[in-house]
Amino acid sequence: MKILAIIGSPRKNGTVSKLAQNILDAAQVNGHITELINLYDYEIKPCIGDWACVKLGKCHIQDDFEIIFHKLYEADIVILGSPVYWANISGVMKNFIDRHTGYAMFKPPNAQNFYKLSRWQKLKTILRLMKEFGPFDPRFKEKKYILITAATVPFKRIMGEVSPTINAMRKYVKKLKGKIISTLIYTDTLFRFKKNKEKIMLNKAYSLGRKL
Numbered sequence: 741m742k743i744l745a746i747i748g749s750p751r752k753n754g755t756v757s758k759l760a761q762n763i764l765d766a767a768q769v770n771g772h773i774t775e776l777i778n779l780y781d782y783e784i785k786p787c788i789g790d791w792a793c794v795k796l797g798k799c800h801i802q803d804d805f806e807i808i809f810h811k812l813y814e815a816d817i818v819i820l821g822s823p824v825y826w827a828n829i830s831g832v833m834k835n836f837i838d839r840h841t842g843y844a845m846f847k848p849p850n851a852q853n854f855y856k857l858s859r860w861q862k863l864k865t866i867l868r869l870m871k872e873f874g875p876f877d878p879r880f881k882e883k884k885y886i887l888i889t890a891a892t893v894p895f896k897r898i899m900g901e902v903s904p905t906i907n908a909m910r911k912y913v914k915k916l917k918g919k920i921i922s923t924l925i926y927t928d929t930l931f932r933f934k935k936n937k938e939k940i941m942l943n944k945a946y947s948l949g950r951k952l
């Protein structure tokens with residue numbers, strides 16, 4: 741299998757990068773083809789929201805997005821990694837996700853007359869459209885994903901910092917109709933609760949990679 745890690749952290753030797761690399765190293769031992777790319781090494785401009793992409797079926801902004809999108813398309817398993825930045829994914833990861841719009845969404849016909857429908861018809865239409873939205877290429881539906889995040893907060897829940905980050909990536913996978921096979925969350929990266937926390941997390945990542 742082809743396993744691609746897409747990292748949205750400027751710290752190439754940071755926690756998210758190291759966890760992803762450990763999964764890849766272990767997967768390589770199993771004979772898989774692996775690659776790690778860091779979004780900071782590419783030019784990914786922000787979405788300009790002109791909706792031209794929903795007509796074109798692709799994004800028209802000229803930069804490196806297509807290079808990464810092609811790698812993503814080819815991959816069987818995708819590792820998405822972002823540190824928690826302001827209780828959410830990092831900006832580069834958000835820009836990267838926004839740029840998928842033309843590949844997964846379309847403008848429904850007669851949307852401007854939607855209000856004329858009965859309540860029942862509105863509900864039926866919305867349920868149908870929810871099913872129709874999603875990647876136009878069926879290959880995306882076969883893709884599996886592993887999500888990684890790291891944060892200084894000491895708890896996964898309670899403080900409400902980690903969940904929005906994981907949910908942002910989860911939503912992306914869900915909209916692309918992929919399947920999440922594992923999630924690695926590394927908390928207390930600053931206020932260490934356990935002496936060997938990093939070692940434990942890196943071992944966990946490695947074991948995960950060996951199972952692929």
Ligand SMILES: Cc1cc2nc3c(=O)[nH]c(=O)nc-3n(C[C@H](O)[C@H](O)[C@H](O)COP(=O)(O)O)c2cc1C
Nearest residue numbers: 749754755756823824825826827890891892893929
């Ligand atoms: C701009 C910025 C914003 C951050 N925001 C949060 C935050 O909201 N909550 C948190 O727990 N940690 C926050 N952090 C800390 C990082 O999530 C933490 O250091 C993480 O381990 C970094 O991962 P990395 O080493 O892979 O880059 C922030 C760090 C930066 C640089």
